[in-house]
Amino acid sequence: MPIHDMATACGEPGHAATDALDAALIAELGADIVTRSADIEPHYFTAYNEAPGARPRALVRPRSVDDVSRTLALCTKLQQPVVPQGGLTGLARGAVALGGEIVLSMERFAGIESIDAAAGTITVRAGTPLQVVQEAAEAAGFTFGVDLGARGSCQVGGAIATNAGGTRAIRYGVMREQVLGLEAVLADGTVVSSMSRVLKNNTGYDLKQLFIGSEGTLGIITRAVLRLRPKLAPPATAMCRVADYDAVVRLWDRMRAVPEVVSFEAMWPSFYQYVGRHTPDVTAPFAGEDGFAVLIECATSAPGGDAAQTLETCLADCFEAGLVDDAALATSERQARDMWLLREGLAIDALPNLINFDVSLPTGELGEFAQRCEAALRARWPDVVCLFFGHVGDGNIHIGASLAELDEALAEELDRTVYGVVQEMDGSISAEHGIGVLKRPYLGCTRSDAEIGMMRRLKAALDPQQLLNPGKVL
Incomplete structure (x- = not known):
């Protein structure tokens, strides 16, 4: 046996x-x-x-x-x-x-293998922490296009396997857009190495895409060739307050035309109030109970460019247009860091029985989604704490839901409630965190039977004994 x-x-x-x-x-x-x-x-x-x-x-x-x-x-x-x-x-x-x-x-199996300055690429091993890649890129005069809060711990292979997103997606795209070449090992030990360093490679099936986002169910990623971008000067960061979500969308329509914009993050009022009260040693820029907070970061790679001046000029225009009620421009790295600490929302981790959601819809529909989602949750649990925040510019919203008492059955009911609204609005149950185990029962909320069937055929072809990461994704 x-x-x-x-x-x-x-x-x-x-x-x-x-x-x-x-x-x-x-x-x-x-x-x-x-x-x-x-x-x-x-x-x-x-x-x-x-x-x-x-x-x-x-x-x-x-x-x-x-x-x-x-x-x-x-x-x-x-x-x-x-x-x-x-x-x-x-x-x-x-x-x-x-x-x-x-x-x-x-x-x-970690480390930087090489940097090709002419091609603008970096070749890395899968176990290399993201921060190491970022620092190597900076030292070589470049910027790497993906940034995550877990940069010091997450590894490149995992970031590729989950197609990680992060805060720079509106400028550079998600992890998929950073990968030029990839090496992976199949379930039977076969090494599939396609370590291309060219941007144009139109030679049949793009096999690397099979492994990006597949969460280790089709093969184990071992090495990658990643794109590098022109080096960014230190960013300019601002926090704005706007009246409602419609104003958030109008502000985004204005800011998306600015080439220097790297990040556009929104915090619903209840989230902003909570993190403002519970983030140690950080003072929120705005008081009050109303309005959305929007964090904007600009950075430029142009010689002589001034991202701070660009951001300040844009915000002044937005004031005149009535899009922004108040704004605070960070004048130090500490102030910028504090703004990001509020947005990262680590304070909500202390809420009892917290369940995190990561969903996406078109940017213009996120306001309606949040209203419908909160109404559905409160109809079932009047005392639920539900906090909304996210990248917004790329259509990604996070939800922190907390109940005083929670068991497995209630957790499943809460999942079904949130994902039911996502399905009704034709959104995605996972914007950047992957499917793993927790979202596996709800894959059908986002993917059709035909799509799931095709995924299973790919799985059967590459891993016929179902040995790679069993119980995940499908």
Whole structure:
């Protein structure tokens, strides 16, 4: 009986099966790469902001592409499921074991391999933290187009596998737009390497797109060639107050025409009030109970350009046009950082039983969506705390929903309520966090039966034994 079958026949792996798996992995890869189940630190089986979950059967931390290839070839032979893992900053439980899998962490396969200044590319290993890529790009005279709050912990491979978005999407696009070349290892150990450094490569199927956003269910990303952008000067940051969401949209219509705009973030009144009261050592620029807060960041790569002057001039025009009621232009890095701390909303993590949502609709419809979503939630739970905020310029809104008492059944009902409104308005249940485990039951709210069927055919073709990240996405 294969090891996987032995493990699942009684629901949990037996000691003999686990010992046999450990022995096979160590014989193939070495004891320095393989950690036995009992010795795995909780970090490797704990989702972000949650209690520890299922302990993996083993932990593999490869140092090379060959290590990844040999791991997957062996796991295919043994019919052993594998969960690929990056920085564990995801919010959909896409990188944690559910029971019976081994974890393949890419943290040791990290580093910048090369920078091609003429082509404007950087070649990196999957385990490289995003911040390392950003700093290497800056040192070489460039800017990398994606920025996330988890930049110090999230890894490039995970960011590609989830097609991460972030705060610069309105300027540079999401992670998909940054990838020129990609290398991935299939379930059977086959290495598919297409490390192109050219912008134009019209040679048949664009195979890298299969792996971008697939959350490790079709192959494990090992290396990537990423686009670099002209280096940005230090940004100018401002916080504005506007009357209502219609004014937010009109302000965005004005600001989107400004080439220097990098970020356009909106905070609904209740969110702004909450984070203003609960973010330590930060004073919110505006008091009062009404109005939306909008954070705008501008930066330029043009020689002699002045993003601060551009932003100030634009805001003055917006005042005259009646789009903005008040504005505060950051005059120091500390003030800009405080504005971003408010927008990042870390203070809401302290709310009891917080559930985070990440959805998208056309920008002009986000105001109506928030009203309908809050009304649906309050009709069922009058005391629910529901806070709305998001990137807005790219159609992405986040929702923090909190109930004093919550069990699994109530959490599922809350999910159905929010995603039901998303489905009614033809939106997406996931703008940038992926599907993972948490959104898997609701994939049909966004994707048709034909689309889901095609995804399953791709999965069956590339991973016929269903060994890569089982229980995720589909």
